[in-house]
Amino acid sequence: MKYSIIRWCSCLALSSTLIAPAFSQGTLPPNAAASVNGVIISNDTVEQGIRSALAQGQKDSPELRKAVLGKLIEISLLSQQADKNGLADSEKANRQLALIRQNYLADLELSTFIANNPVSDADVQAEYNREIASLGAQGMIVEYKVSDIAVATEADAQAALARIKKGESFDKVAKSVSLAPNKTQGGLVGWVQAGQTLPQIAAVLVTLSKGQVSPAPIQMPQGWYLIKLDDKKSSKPPSFEQAKAGIRNGLVQKKQFEYLSQLRQGAAIVVQ
The missing domain is CATH 3.10.50.40 (Chitinase A; domain 3)
Incomplete structure (x- = not known):
């Protein structure tokens, strides 16, 4: 597997291999997939990597799971070595880590907002009905x-x-x-x-x-x-069953946009 295929692993490493507690070699706690110099890679992190790979079009298989775990082990080794070499405290590392943290929190905030303000099945059906009605007499x-x-x-x-x-x-x-x-x-x-x-x-x-x-x-x-x-x-318009997934995604994006617009209106933003 090419080194660039699973780029998401660099982010996963921050939440798993770099800040997981250390355990002695040869013993693994519950929910641990591997230990690298005593630093744990959790099964949850591996599953997150699998989900990301599947979202990119790859198929679940023992080979894929082995590759994901292998990549996480490589990243843990490299990050540990970078820490030993003093790179973790460099200005460049701190700047990039701050950006990764910011992006993660932004994604988390949006996903939490949608979880607390979900698009219901009734919302999707109402939007489909509205769109069909808007087509007029020709229905196209x-x-x-x-x-x-x-x-x-x-x-x-x-x-x-x-x-x-x-x-x-x-x-x-x-x-x-x-x-x-x-x-x-x-x-x-x-x-x-x-x-x-x-x-x-x-x-x-x-x-x-x-x-x-x-x-x-x-x-x-x-x-x-x-x-x-x-x-x-x-x-011709699709049936409700054919259209509902796309309508739901559109309504989610609309909610996200409205939430971001609300945040913008309440913020002091200065652009050079």
Whole structure:
């Protein structure tokens, strides 16, 4: 197995091998999968690694479990050696560990919020009914193939729009200035329904013709956007059983976005 396949192990090591209590060699406490120089790797940590590997498309097997445990052992050995070499107290290590802690706590806060404010089956059914009703008499789903450009300020968005109006392709400008990860694909988002986008985007999207770019920048909580309608198509709606997983995910994302917007409104944020 390639060394980069299970990158998540570096985070798992922080919560298991680095801060687990030490035990004497040859004895393992309950729920221990292995001991590396007396530092325990728990079965829970191994199972977490297995779940992460499965989420990446790998299949559960004895070979995978052996590889996960082997990777955790390697990481424990390396981290212990780094500690011996004084790297654990370096500025670089402290900065990275602080970032890992921050990211973990952010994920934990979002997951805890959703656990305390779950999307119910009734919510999913109501949203499906609402979406079906919104299709009108023809009962067809309209999907939009969209590309976007995300920048930090309105001035940046206006500058990008001016370049497009002068004849530069949306794809080229996106690769040049967009701050979103999809910039490498020329800003391509893919096929979406208007209801799957945020209201600010949806309000503009439904007015565009194929090939048209939003006539003005769109302000969002995280920055300013330009969108382009690459294509448009209609299709019959899926059944509730076919749609419910996607609807649930969309409602969860909506709850997360609303929670983050609430936190932003109550925060003192200063950007250089």
